[in-house]
Amino acid sequence: AGVGDRIGILLPQAPETAIAHVAAYKIGAIAIPLFAITGAGVGDRIGILLPQAPETAIAHVAAYKIGAIAIPLFALFARGGHQRRGRRQAGWHP
Secondary structure: OOHHHOEEEOOOOOHHHOEEHHHHHHHHHHHHHHHHHOOOOOOOEEEEEOOOOHHHHHHHHHHHHOOOEEEEEOOOOOOOHHHHHHHHHOOOOO
């Protein structure tokens, strides 16, 4: 089997529902229009605020496929942490 057939996403709660690399890549292509609606494209930064789940990996794949930069965000960031992280990723340093 090729690399694309290897497990890319493994669901701990349902290990029999593993998603191969190639399937994650194809599913990511489906998510691309969702980013296109917002006008996101090459070089844009996309903040992804999702729990650790297959959808999060798919969102990252979709961002990479359009040439964007995926910025993982977490609900546990301190107040204002998302804004500071976004500015830092954009090259702004106070």
